[in-house]
Amino acid sequence: xxxxxxxxxxxxxxxxxxxxxxxxxxxxxxxxxxxxxxxxxxxxxxxxxxxxxxxxxxxxxxxxxxxxxxxxxxxxxxxxxxxxxxxxxxxxxxxxxxxxxxxxxxxxxxxxxxxxxxxxxxxxxxxxxxxxxxxxxxxxxxxxxxxxxxxxxxxxxxxxxxxxxxxxxxxxxxxxxxxxxxxxxxxxxxxxxxxxxxxxxxxxxxxxxxxxxxxxxxxxxxxxxxxxxxxxxxxxxxxxxxxxxxxxxxxxxxxxxxxxxxxxxxxxxxxxxxxxxxxxxxxxxxxxxxxxxxxxx
Amino acid sequence: xxxxxxxxxxxxxxxxxxxxxxxxxxxxxxxxxxxxxxxxxxxxxxxxxxxxxxxxxxxxxxxxxxxxxxxxxxxxxxxxxxxxxxxxxxxxxxxxxxxxxxxxxxxxxxxxxxxxxxxxxxxxxxxxxxxxxxxxxxxxxxxxxxxxxxxxxxxxxxxxxxxxxxxxxxxxxxxxxxxxxxxxxxxxxxxxxxxxxxxxxxxxxxxxxxxxxxxxxxxxxxxxxxxxxxxxxxxxxxxxxxxxxxxxxxxxxxxxxxxxxxxxxxxxxxxxxxxxxxxxxxxxxxxxxxxxxxxxxxxxxxxxxxxxxxxxxxxxxxxxxxxxxxxxxxxxxxxxxxxxxxxxxxxxxxxxxxxxxxxxxxxxxxxxxxxxxxxxxxxxxxxxxxxxxxxxxxxxxxxxxxxxxxxxxxxxxxxxxxxxxxxxxxxxxxxxxxxxxxxxxxxxxx
Numbered sequence: 001x002x003x004x005x006x007x008x009x010x011x012x013x014x015x016x017x018x019x020x021x022x023x024x025x026x027x028x029x030x031x032x033x034x035x036x037x038x039x040x041x042x043x044x045x046x047x048x049x050x051x052x053x054x055x056x057x058x059x060x061x062x063x064x065x066x067x068x069x070x071x072x073x074x075x076x077x078x079x080x081x082x083x084x085x086x087x088x089x090x091x092x093x094x095x096x097x098x099x100x101x102x103x104x105x106x107x108x109x110x111x112x113x114x115x116x117x118x119x120x121x122x123x124x125x126x127x128x129x130x131x132x133x134x135x136x137x138x139x140x141x142x143x144x145x146x147x148x149x150x151x152x153x154x155x156x157x158x159x160x161x162x163x164x165x166x167x168x169x170x171x172x173x174x175x176x177x178x179x180x181x182x183x184x185x186x187x188x189x190x191x192x193x194x195x196x197x198x199x200x201x202x203x204x205x206x207x208x209x210x211x212x213x214x215x216x217x218x219x220x221x222x223x224x225x226x227x228x229x230x231x232x233x234x235x236x237x238x239x240x241x242x243x244x245x246x247x248x249x250x251x252x253x254x255x256x257x258x259x260x261x262x263x264x265x266x267x268x269x270x271x272x273x274x275x276x277x278x279x280x281x282x283x284x285x286x287x288x289x290x291x292x293x294x295x296x297x
Numbered sequence: 298x299x300x301x302x303x304x305x306x307x308x309x310x311x312x313x314x315x316x317x318x319x320x321x322x323x324x325x326x327x328x329x330x331x332x333x334x335x336x337x338x339x340x341x342x343x344x345x346x347x348x349x350x351x352x353x354x355x356x357x358x359x360x361x362x363x364x365x366x367x368x369x370x371x372x373x374x375x376x377x378x379x380x381x382x383x384x385x386x387x388x389x390x391x392x393x394x395x396x397x398x399x400x401x402x403x404x405x406x407x408x409x410x411x412x413x414x415x416x417x418x419x420x421x422x423x424x425x426x427x428x429x430x431x432x433x434x435x436x437x438x439x440x441x442x443x444x445x446x447x448x449x450x451x452x453x454x455x456x457x458x459x460x461x462x463x464x465x466x467x468x469x470x471x472x473x474x475x476x477x478x479x480x481x482x483x484x485x486x487x488x489x490x491x492x493x494x495x496x497x498x499x500x501x502x503x504x505x506x507x508x509x510x511x512x513x514x515x516x517x518x519x520x521x522x523x524x525x526x527x528x529x530x531x532x533x534x535x536x537x538x539x540x541x542x543x544x545x546x547x548x549x550x551x552x553x554x555x556x557x558x559x560x561x562x563x564x565x566x567x568x569x570x571x572x573x574x575x576x577x578x579x580x581x582x583x584x585x586x587x588x589x590x591x592x593x594x595x596x597x598x599x600x601x602x603x604x605x606x607x608x609x610x611x612x613x614x615x616x617x618x619x620x621x622x623x624x625x626x627x628x629x630x631x632x633x634x635x636x637x638x639x640x641x642x643x644x645x646x647x648x649x650x651x652x653x654x655x656x657x658x659x660x661x662x663x664x665x666x667x668x669x670x671x672x673x674x675x676x677x678x679x680x681x682x683x684x685x686x687x688x689x690x691x692x693x694x695x696x697x698x699x700x701x702x703x704x705x706x707x708x709x710x711x712x713x714x715x716x717x718x719x720x721x722x723x724x725x726x727x728x729x730x731x732x733x734x735x736x737x738x739x740x741x742x743x
Contacts, residue, residue, distance in 0.1 A: 115334035171341030232426030280424030
């Protein structure tokens with residue numbers, strides 16, 4: 001079930017297909033082809049629109065549509081991006097975003113893998129109930145935590161720090177992480193673990209030397225998920241960040257003057273989605289696997 | 298240790314030894330593995346959930362126990378009621394649409410060779426933040442058709458169906474021509490075949506004139522037909538109304554109608570660059586010449602997607618753009634898992650493609666469709682980012698949803714943590730059935 005890539009050639013294995021049946025198939029699928037090409041084109045337009053808008057001089061944006069750039073490429077300019085990368089606060093927020101996304105990817109996987117191992121292969125009373133409880137936390141809306149954590153952060157004095165954001169994301173990423181990894185770990189052949197135990201390996205050694213390497217595919221899925229989720233977050237950062245703001249919040253603060261500062265908003269939005277897009281395109285197989293394994297969230 | 302746990306395969310060594318110290322040591326190891334996760338979950342999810350539940354019964358600053366007052370305010374304050382109504386629209390429309398669109402895409406794409414590229418394109422918005430997607434659609438939804446792509450698309454279609462007129466406004470130059478741009482102008486002089494109609498207009502904005510205007514020509518009579526001219530009956534210095542003179546320009550592209558005495562359209566013609574038009578062969582009788590109202594049809598001004606009336610549909614379109622790919626990919630995976638021979642068997646039994654789809658594919662897909670539907674239900678309940686990104690400040694009250702109302706009440710300046718907690722609880726209660734459903738599902742699987 002590698003979803004996106006799977007099943008692409010189901011119809012190409014018919015090697016003994018006659019010419020006639022090929023023609024019939026071609027005629028019956030042509031409308032489908034056309035429909036799909038049109039839909040695919042429509043689906044691309046918005047993103048292309050943002051890209052072209054980000055390349056327009058601000059004066060041009062207020063007077064003409066971005067599609068004019070297609071017929072007159074001389075309208076395009078790197079000027080907005082040049083300004084963006086010389087804009088201290090905005091580049092700083094990109095850096096903050098990267099820190100948050102990185103921390104909030106590594107921590108839930110680490111803590112999640114440890115717990116998932118315990119749920120899958122260690123023995124303790126109430127294990128299954130505890131696991132069900134953790135999985136139940138999957139659907140708790142994060143709105144439930146905003147107010148108490150807001151107060152807690154103020155009391156602890158860690159409000160508006162990268163750490164505070166990372167910890168919040170970590171906690172809310174954990175149920176999914178534990179759920180996904182436990183289900184993967186439990187599929188690891190029992191013999192491998194038992195022979196390691198008989199050889200006298202400690203649990204932590206089994207975990208680091210066996211489980212983690214064997215669990216890499218699941219960990220990869222999870223990492224991509226968690227990375228995209230935290231990179232793209234708005235509500236958590238909007239609540240707990242003032243000066244340590246990631247790019248989404250920085251763009252949000254510009255939005256109130258939409259129209260007058262499109263030359264900042266459009267390139268910033270495009271930069272903010274460029275990295276996730278690259279990550280997604282590079283690892284889409286893992287992304288889809290993870291999604292299929294746990295489309296409960 | 299529970300029965301289910303034994304089946305999943307717990308290490309025999311740990312159980313068999315049976316010595317108390319050994320077992321306690323195993324528990325300690327397990328606790329060590331669990332501790333980081335459980336601490337995080339407890340501090341950031343479990344404790345806050347309890348805290349929010351309690352807090353929802355206290356006043357804005359937390360000093361007074363107010364029973365259910367906050368919950369009452371949810372249903373009495375206007376902007377929250379709007380938010381609930383909007384969320385109801387989201388719930389009613391989005392999960393079904395997203396599931397349906399995903400199903401259609403998945404079924405269609407299964408048959409084509411470029412399915413990988415198509416899936417990738419439709420799935421791509423999933424990688425983008427809902428917030429960035431919002432910015433994208435805010436640009437798409439601009440009102441002016443020459444800036445907003447959505448309205449530009451509508452304008453193309455609309456111009457093909459009912460094109461805009463060549464003139465935005467005009468006045469008759471002589472009293473013989475009666476009417477106005479709204480209803481069209483009718484020449485009061487009765488016409489017979491062989492007559493000439495002169496329809497002079499003034500008060501035409503300069504930008505409505507053609508770029509290189511052509512001298513108007515006084516029409517020559519046509520035997521058995523009616524000829525005429527529509528021209529700008531004005532030149533610098535004035536000129537004589539009702540007479541085609543030097544330096545007065547013809548008005549091209551004007552729709553001229555020939556009407557019978559009842560005002561019914563008999564024939565129509567469009568004027569030449571010099572303003573002339575001809576109805577070649579006309580039955581004997583009495584006619585009137587008129588300039589149709591279509592000449593003054595206004596160009597498409599753009600749908601106000603970001604205005605208070607259409608903001609929720611605009612948001613939903615953007616949201617579907619993001620989530621259709623998710624639905625398509627999950628359903629496509631479900632489709633791929635359906636055994637081919639089941640479908641083949643149905644086909645050999647004489648079922649046509651539609652029957653196979655309706656009677657075999659969809660029922661077999663039901664569990665997958667349910668997962669997509671329920672996932673979307675939860676997502677839609679918590680919709681937040683896209684509203685903040687697309688809806689301009691002035692219409693955010695009209696576009697409001699529960700999650701946004703919760704945030705604005707709590708952190709948007711009012712800082713009413715009591716009402717905010719009650720709203721969070723409200724969301725929580727709404728997802729509770731799904732939570733219970735999940736527990737039941739996992740208990741069965743564990």
